[in-house]
Amino acid sequence: MFGHQGRILHIDLTSRKSRVEEFGDDFARTFIGGNGFAAKTIWETVKQGTDPLSPENVICIGVGPYTDTAVPSASRACIGSKSPLTGLFFDSTFGGSWPITLKRTGHDLLVLHGKADSLVYLAVTESGVEIRDASDLTGKWISETCDDICEREGSADILAIGPAGENMVRFASPAHIWRKSRDGIAGRGGMAAVLGSKNVKAIALSGKAKTAAADPKGLRAFVNETAEGLRNGTAALNKYGTPILVNMINKMGALGTKNLQQEIFDSCEPISGEVMLENYLDKDTTCLKCAVACGKDYLMKGGKWDGLKWKMPEYESIFSLGTMLGIDDPGALLRANQLCDELGMDTISAGVTLSLAYECFQRGLLTKSDTGRDLAWGDPDTMLGLIEDMAHRRGFGANLAEGGQRLADEIGGEAPNLLYASRGLELPAHSARALKGMSIGYATGTRGGSHHDTRPTLQYGPDHDNTVTEGKAEFAVHSQNYTALGDSLTQCRFTSERGYGGTINENFSNMLNLVTGWDTTPEELEAAGERICNLERAFQVREGVDRTRDMLPHRVMHEPIPEGPHKGMHCPPEELESMKDEYYAIRGWDENGIPTAETLTRLGLGDMASEVAAS
16 A cells, blocks of 8 residues: 555553454545544444443544655644543544654554553554553653653653543643654543553554655655745744734734633733743754744743743643633743643643633632632632642642533532533634634534634634624535544644645645545545544434534623624624534534434445434
8 A cells, every 4th residue: 555554453451462453445545544544443443322431432543644754744643532521532633753653663543442450551563562561650740751661662752641641630631752842742632531541651652664655756746846835834833833823813802811701811912922932932843744843942031930941832822821811921831831741631621621710719609618729810820739730630620620511510500601611622712702613613513612623724814704604604614624634644734724725625635646646636535524524423423412512602602702803792592503504504414413314325424324313
């Protein structure tokens, strides 16, 4: 095969046995890679009603046809499972060198079944897998874990969980740290909690298997011809990283502040990309084989955090741990980012869950006797203490570790109306009130409150009128298809959007054909993305998702933005319901949001139709 290794490695942690499943071009062309392979495997393997933290759940980590070829920014992996946070199918992506090394072990997908009887790590090579004792790594931070295992395995690439994963914090995240600074984190959905539930501390990889491209000279020529467009399209990311968005979106009046009580943060300047770059940049960092280099290391100079060096907080982290908590201290944000990375937690879910608790404290729904401390907006010390408490499930941290939805339900009263989440997943920094495309996207996307399903990038462009709903349902459908395809090819979204186009086009089919030797068209790739979205939806429907679950936070639907350029904007229930009608019609789903037998059959998923209908 070209582009794929054609091998799936199944690892049974309970029996400590493994087997290889082989596949050919038909399977690969139907499900493409990473995301598609994971979704297909999880649909077939995880039964309805399975507890996400039970041995019966599986976790899949896969790469795609682009991985370890000349395609830029393709050292990315997709990790999928039934999420302990949402109780639904979930997948998350990460970069670094680990994904390429996975491909070099001769496998396109790892599938972990069962549960080890003690803490272990996996050593995967071209020969298969060895399961090794990791009891001495209990409680260690992620970078220390990676360093220790790397010494044992001889410069292997390591993906590890931290204390949060071991303690099954529902939004715990695995991370891959390489070159002592740059990391790749599968941030959302609690994938590290699933690994923790299986007693897997880390996965170490070593291998030298080659990935063959059908037309390597043609592929190199294509990459060279499109390189200038990619450089120009990613120039701002190269210079500033994602924090360049902070000032821009704050000026739009669309930057969530104090748990969305406002969407303007008055003291935004100190934590903006421009100011932090000028004052704290230590060096640029990049994922393997990526020309964009959007990562940065910051070094704090002077003050309480003098000498602290860590990865730059991304825009989403500045929102969740900064503006949503009223915090404008760049040193505290860098430390919070370090703690979340090392302890292994998603910054978005951690910060948005904290912001819910802060507003509940503000309103008297929580008291100091509940939380053990005062929760005051703008207090970085409280935030940092609670992050550590969450990871170790200490005191009130144990409540926070359950995520925003469970915390709101536990507090009761008006707390659920203050929660900024959709289908159990805390929402990110792209406003569900100011961006109509994100409104319908958050409500209908596979993950729920994720900007990775329905992409916000095009909505910040001049040709998108965010005050109207016209065309937004269609935008969400095609954006979700695009993301499903991209996570199956396993290419960085920044590179694909800004280098090759924000919708599926001939650049994608041409590049894939040069890698695989296929003769795909943009229409076939659109259908592949649509197929994967419907496969994911089938899983969600089997777990009870329908129209009533495709919802937005109460505040988004009932409380307009109070001030600023987008004052008055929100997504009232009748508007959302109208967009859902249009969205379902485009998708070929019935009025309750269930894929029809005709749609599933058209996409080659007809064997699922009876099970979906029975749900």
